[in-house]
Amino acid sequence: MTALSQAEPGRDCPLCPRLHDFIAQWRQREPSWFNAPVPTFLPPQGEDSVQLLIVGLAPGLRGANRTGRPFTGDYAGDLLYSTLIAHGLARGEFKARPDDGLELVGTAITNAVRCVPPENKPVGAEISTCRSFLVPTIARFPKLRAVLALGSIAHQSTVRALGGRVAAYPFKHGGQLPAGGVTLFSSYHCSRYNTNTGVLTEAMFVSVFSEIAAFLQK
Numbered sequence: 777m778t779a780l781s782q783a784e785p786g787r788d789c790p791l792c793p794r795l796h797d798f799i800a801q802w803r804q805r806e807p808s809w810f811n812a813p814v815p816t817f818l819p820p821q822g823e824d825s826v827q828l829l830i831v832g833l834a835p836g837l838r839g840a841n842r843t844g845r846p847f848t849g850d851y852a853g854d855l856l857y858s859t860l861i862a863h864g865l866a867r868g869e870f871k872a873r874p875d876d877g878l879e880l881v882g883t884a885i886t887n888a889v890r891c892v893p894p895e896n897k898p899v900g901a902e903i904s905t906c907r908s909f910l911v912p913t914i915a916r917f918p919k920l921r922a923v924l925a926l927g928s929i930a931h932q933s934t935v936r937a938l939g940g941r942v943a944a945y946p947f948k949h950g951g952q953l954p955a956g957g958v959t960l961f962s963s964y965h966c967s968r969y970n971t972n973t974g975v976l977t978e979a980m981f982v983s984v985f986s987e988i989a990a991f992l993q994k
């Protein structure tokens with residue numbers, strides 16, 4: 777098996793029965809949607825160009841689960857992709873559809889859990905099971921220098937995927953820690969809930985990306 781096939785679940789991945797059933801229900805209801813594990817979004821220059829990996833939580837029901845591209849089709853992507861473009865980590869125009877021509881630059885985007893979970897809440901067993909794809913995803917980029925985890929669940933799963941102990945790497949917005957040969961950055965998740973409640977402001981999110989861009993230029 778290649779690193780690529782290990783890093784990406786099959787379209788009908790059965791490993792999490794609850795998520796598999798949930799997707800099967802949505803396939804019936806909305807047959808035109810993607811309704812499958814959402815693959816990692818890669819830059820056109822390929823795996824060797826990736827220095828930054830962004831790890832989200834899980835596909836949104838009407839976002840990535842509908843469109844098939846991480847953070848595409850729901851609010852979280854509006855802030856993420858505009859910030860990536862502003863920092864030279866993506867180019868083109870984000871139009872919230874997978875055929876909008878937007879290209880990542882030196883960056884890849886994945887999720888800690890690849891299948892949409894009911895109510896946006898994966899359970900512990902699903903997060904652990906899906907880590908069997910996150911570990912090879914991290915390993916597939918030979919020039920990886922930084923990982924940005926969005927939210928505490930993605931942070932904890934990434935710490936474990938990098939071989940660290942969660943107690944030794946507590947989640948902190950704006951945090952920056954060496955872990956498993958890369959630098960792990962962390963931010964509050966760019967969800968509509970977090971921005972509406974003021975947990976995350978645009979300025980806070982931009983500041984995390986400014987630090988990452990400066991780090992990548994060193």
Ligand SMILES: O=c1cc[nH]c(=O)[nH]1
Pocket residue numbers: 832833834835836839840845846847848850852853887
């Ligand atoms: O964490 C998230 C949120 C929205 N869309 C994703 O792909 N991941």
